[in-house]
Structures are given as C-alpha cells and as structure tokens.
Amino acid sequence: MSVKGSVIAQFEQVAREQKKTLVPLSDDLVLLDSGLDSLCLAIIVARLEDALGVDPFDADADAAFPVTVGDFIRLYEDAAH
Amino acid sequence: MPPTDRTTDRTSLWSCLSGAGPLSERALWGAEASVSLGDLVDGGSLGGRLEELRDRSVLIATRDQLTAALALIELDGVASRLVLCPPDLPAEHVPYVAATAAVDAQVSDRPTPELDAPGVGTFVTCSPKIAPGGCDRSAAYATEWILLTSGTTGRPKMVVHTLASLSGAITGGGTPATPAVWTTFYDIRRYGGLQIFLRALLGGGSMVLSSARESTGDFLIRAGAHGVTHISGTPSHWRRALMSPSAHQIAPRYVRLSGEIADQAILDHLRACYPDARIAHAFASTEAGVAFEVGDGRAGFPASLIGPHGGDIELKVENGSLRIRSTRTAAGYLGDPGEALLDADGFVDTADMLERRGDRYYFVGRRGGIINVGGLKVHPEEVEAVINGHPRVRMSLVRTRKSPITGALVVADVVLNAEADAANGRAVELEQEIMRRCRETLPRHKVPAAINFVPGLTVNATGKLVRRDA
Numbered sequence: 333m334s335v336k337g338s339v340i341a342q343f344e345q346v347a348r349e350q351k352k353t354l355v356p357l358s359d360d361l362v363l364l365d366s367g368l369d370s371l372c373l374a375i376i377v378a379r380l381e382d383a384l385g386v387d388p389f390d391a392d393a394d395a396a397f398p399v400t401v402g403d404f405i406r407l408y409e410d411a412a413h
Numbered sequence: 414m415p416p417t418d419r420t421t422d423r424t425s426l427w428s429c430l431s432g433a434g435p436l437s438e439r440a441l442w443g444a445e446a447s448v449s450l451g452d453l454v455d456g457g458s459l460g461g462r463l464e465e466l467r468d469r470s471v472l473i474a475t476r477d478q479l480t481a482a483l484a485l486i487e488l489d490g491v492a493s494r495l496v497l498c499p500p501d502l503p504a505e506h507v508p509y510v511a512a513t514a515a516v517d518a519q520v521s522d523r524p525t526p527e528l529d530a531p532g533v534g535t536f537v538t539c540s541p542k543i544a545p546g547g548c549d550r551s552a553a554y555a556t557e558w559i560l561l562t563s564g565t566t567g568r569p570k571m572v573v574h575t576l577a578s579l580s581g582a583i584t585g586g587g588t589p590a591t592p593a594v595w596t597t598f599y600d601i602r603r604y605g606g607l608q609i610f611l612r613a614l615l616g617g618g619s620m621v622l623s624s625a626r627e628s629t630g631d632f633l634i635r636a637g638a639h640g641v642t643h644i645s646g647t648p649s650h651w652r653r654a655l656m657s658p659s660a661h662q663i664a665p666r667y668v669r670l671s672g673e674i675a676d677q678a679i680l681d682h683l684r685a686c687y688p689d690a691r692i693a694h695a696f697a698s699t700e701a702g703v704a705f706e707v708g709d710g711r712a713g714f715p716a717s718l719i720g721p722h723g724g725d726i727e728l729k730v731e732n733g734s735l736r737i738r739s740t741r742t743a744a745g746y747l748g749d750p751g752e753a754l755l756d757a758d759g760f761v762d763t764a765d766m767l768e769r770r771g772d773r774y775y776f777v778g779r780r781g782g783i784i785n786v787g788g789l790k791v792h793p794e795e796v797e798a799v800i801n802g803h804p805r806v807r808m809s810l811v812r813t814r815k816s817p818i819t820g821a822l823v824v825a826d827v828v829l830n831a832e833a834d835a836a837n838g839r840a841v842e843l844e845q846e847i848m849r850r851c852r853e854t855l856p857r858h859k860v861p862a863a864i865n866f867v868p869g870l871t872v873n874a875t876g877k878l879v880r881r882d883a
Contacts, residue, residue: 350857363656364629370653370787374818375862382863389817397655397682
C-alpha cells in the first residue's frame with residue numbers, strides 16, 4: 333500500500349474504533365475539521381509509526397505542525413523517502 | 414464537617430477582584446453568554462438566593478464554565494465550602510463526593526440539579542442573566558475550595574484549598590497600563606484553569622472562557638476577537654492549536670504551558686508561531702500548587718531552583734522525584750484517599766520523576782507508571798483491572814507510549830493463560846475482545862491504543878509487577 337493509502341486506511345480504522353464520523357478526506361481538509369480529535373490523531377501517529385517505521389514528528393521537530401490532511405500525508409511521504 | 418471559624422469582614426474573591434481594577438471595564442466572556450463584572454456590584458447570578466447558601470457546603474455542578482465562575486465569585490467567603498465539580502465527574506461518584514464534603518446545597522445552571530446528589534436539600538439555579546439584588550457578599554469564611562482530581566481507583570481525590578493557597582503564586586495585581594485579557598484551553602474547574610481564572614480576576618483583567626462544545630478553531634477566533642493577551646494550555650492543547658488554521662487569530666503577549674512535560678519541540682513551535690510573546694512553562698499540580706515557571710525557552714528547569722532559597726517555596730529531589738513545600742500546597746484531602754498529602758517534612762511528593770543533565774533537570778515521566786494523556790491522568794492499575802477481567806488473560810501491564818500529539822498514550826502488555834492463544838491466529842480476535850471490554854468500561858483516554866501479547870512480565874520479590882518509573 334502507498335504511504336497515502338496507509339495513512340487514509342488508519343484514519344478510517346481509528347474513526348470506526350472511536351465512533352467518530354469522518355468527513356470525506358481531501359488534501360485541503362483541515363485536520364481538526366476531519367471529525368477526529370487529538371486522541372484519534374495520537375493513535376493514528378502511533379499506528380503509522382508501527383506500520384511504516386517512521387515518526388515524522390519526532391524526526392524533524394523543525395517541520396511545522398500539519399494543518400491539513402495533505403500536510404499530514406506529505407509529512408509521512410517525506411519521512412518515508 | 415465544614416470549617417466553623419466564622420469571623421466577619423474577611424477578604425474574599427469578590428473583595429479582592431473588586432480592588433484589582435475598575436469593574437465596569439472588565440468581563441467574563443463565555444462561548445454563549447458574557448457578564449460584565451460591573452453588573453455584579455448591584456446584582457447576582459443566583460436569582461437573589463445568595464442568603465440561602467450562606468454558611469453552606471455547596472456543590473457547584475454547572476454545565477458551563479461561566480456560571481461556575483459566577484458562583485465562585487459570589488460564594489467565596491459566603492459559603493463555608495465550595496465543591497467544584499469538573500465537567501466529566503462520573504455520576505456514580507457524586508454520592509461519595511457529596512457525603513464526604515457534607516454537601517447541603519447544590520448550584521447548577523440547569524432548571525433541575527445537574528448531578529443527583531442524595532440528601533442535598535437546597536438547590537439554587539445560577540444564570541448569566543444578572544438579576545438585581547442578592548449581592549451582600551460580606552465574607553465570614555476562609556471558604557474551603559474542594560478540587561477533584563483522579564485517584565488510583567477511579568474515585569476522585571478531594572483536595573482542600575482556600576483562596577489564599579490558590580492565589581499564592583499570583584503576584585503583581587494592581588492595574589497594568591494595558592489590562593490583561595486572559596484565556597485558557599483548560600476548564601476553570603481544574604487546577605490549571607482555575608489558576609488562570611484567578612490570575613485574570615485578581616490581576617485586574619478580563620477572561621475568555623473556553624467551552625467543550627466549541628472547536629479549537631472557533632475558540633481561537635473568539636479569543637482573538639476579544640484581544641486575548643495572556644493564554645495558557647497544556648502542551649497537548651498547544652499542539653492542537655498549532656494544527657488549526659486559526660492559530661494566527663491570536664497575538665498574545667504571554668503564552669503559558671503547564672500540566673504536562675513541555676518538550677523542546679513544542680517550545681520551539683510556539684516561539685516560531687508567536688515570535689513576540691513571552692513563552693513560559695510552569696510546573697503546578699492540584700496538590701502541590703504552582704511551583705515555578707521557566708521562561709528561558711528551554712525544556713526542563715535550572716538545577717539552581719532545587720534547594721532552600723528562603724521565600725515561600727522550597728523544592729527538593731528525593732528518590733528521583735520532585736518534592737515541593739510551599740504556602741500554595743493544598744491543606745489536605747477530604748475523606749480517606751489512602752495516602753497522606755504531605756511527607757514528614759511538609760513536602761508534597763509530586764511523583765514526577767526528574768533526570769539531571771548538566772545544569773538542568775528534565776521531567777522524564779511519573780512514578781508508579783501513571784500516564785498523562787493530554788493532561789488527563791491514567792492510573793495503570795485501573796486499566797489492568799479491566800483487561801485482567803478477560804477470562805483468557807493471566808496478567809497485564811499498562812504503560813506509557815510517547816506521543817507527539819497528546820504527550821503520551823496508553824498501551825498494554827498482556828500475558829495470556831495459554832500461550833498458544835497468541836500464536837494460533839486468535840491474537841487479532843482476542844485483541845479486539847479486550848479492546849471492546851476496555852471501551853465499554855473506561856473513558857476513551859484510558860483505553861489502550863495498542864495491545865501487545867507477551868510471554869511474561871517481571872514480578873518482584875513481593876509479588877508486584879515491576880513498573881519502569883517514567
């Protein structure tokens with residue numbers, strides 16, 4: 333699965349587990365408007381670290397916090413390369 | 414029993430805030446309603462029924478922070494005891510809280526009591542619509558303020574403060590050239606939020622109150638519209654704020670972090686976002702009070718803060734954890750939480766573990782494996798009890814996993830009765846069963862984010878699970 337595919341799969345999986353209604357995902361959707369809260373995002377970041385072997389938040393503290401879903405995916409794509 | 418040392422003409426929150434700056438220019442702004450402090454001179458929020466609450470032990474159980482704020486302003490010094498219910502107090506603990514605090518009156522902003530407290534006869538409604546009269550706030554008590562904090566068993570610990578201990582770290586006051594407008598992501602019914610509320614009122618400023626029903630973005634826009642100058646939150650609150658496109662809607666002079674470990678990354682991110690602000694991280698706990706504030710932009714704190722310096726606070730490190738003795742610590746616990754608040758020398762053991770590197774100390778976690786998920790404490794034993802209730806589980810260890818979003822997450826190492834269960838393809842199914850069990854009985858932040866099946870866990874000579882401190 334592509335990095336983007338893995339990220340989106342985790343969004344959907346965690347939303348289901350946490351009983352959150354996920355807004356249809358697009359690159360310019362603001363993360364905080366996605367229907368997921370901080371706890372959901374924290375779980376997604378932990379699962380992605382296990383699945384992809386990278387934690388882009390840890391690796392590069394200089395990178396700005398992601399604001400949109402597209403920013404979030406790019407963080408992982410950049411870290412995976 | 415509530416305290417009985419009645420005298421007249423004590424100072425109270427109302428008398429202190431009235432003396433701190435012109436009331437008519439100051440306000441409390443909630444998400445749905447606002448109150449000018451000037452309106453409280455000739456009126457009140459309690460429908461003229463303040464006198465019914467005089468001398469009482471009052472449970473403040475409101476839905477909104479604004480009404481809780483008004484009740485505190487009007488009742489400090491008047492009621493003998495104020496029990497401040499946090500918004501998520503589980504209903505099952507209310508009878509214990511009410512009985513332990515000898516509660517005999519309840520204030521809520523709903524037409525009926527927000528919480529079902531057996532035997533509490535008097536019920537008074539609090540409204541942001543200020544009605545004339547009912548505002549003789551002559552103070553007879555150093556009112557006890559009871560704050561609730563999470564305990565090992567899930568039953569809240571009831572921590573006794575007074576206005577004096579709560580406001581001990583607040584200096585200055587007077588009327589600054591530009592009055593401060595404070596806000597916080599916290600709820601003011603928790604220690605961290607209450608500090609900010611008191612700073613705003615006693616420092617002559619105004620305050621924007623957050624709301625659980627408002628998004629981070631909307632809150633930041635509203636805070637910006639009121640010209641917020643001072644703003645406080647946990648590192649997790651701030652990480653969330655920095656993920657919002659509205660982070661730039663505020664231009665604060667002062668940015669404060671507390672309630673969790675402030676790592677270098679979040680301090681740097683805040684510096685980049687608010688280059689003109691003074692950025693400080695503070696250490697405080699409900700029991701120990703505010704200990705210190707670090708303003709040099711670096712994680713951790715200078716080792717020189719440890720040791721006697723005179724003044725009203727002393728810090729020491731014992732068995733790796735931070736201990737605090739000060740005039741701002743709580744007076745004690747109500748009821749029997751099974752532990753003493755102060756050690757023999759009058760220090761509060763914070764259970765926050767420190768590590769010294771060079772001339773600085775760094776927080777590395779909590780003793781006893783307590784996990785801080787976005788500012789909410791999780792006692793591992795409580796989660797382990799739920800997991801261990803599964804018939805196929807022999808034992809479990811709940812521990813912390815670092816998170817760049819919430820500071821920490823809960824994860825569990827689980828030993829199954831039959832090791833074969835973990836290997837024979839039942840693992841995924843069992844994991845889901847255990848997760849479901851946790852979700853059914855625990856608040857969300859206590860549910861493990863991951864379950865690892867392990868062959869065994871280390872048990873020490875006294876038969877206790879070995880937990881790594883931190």
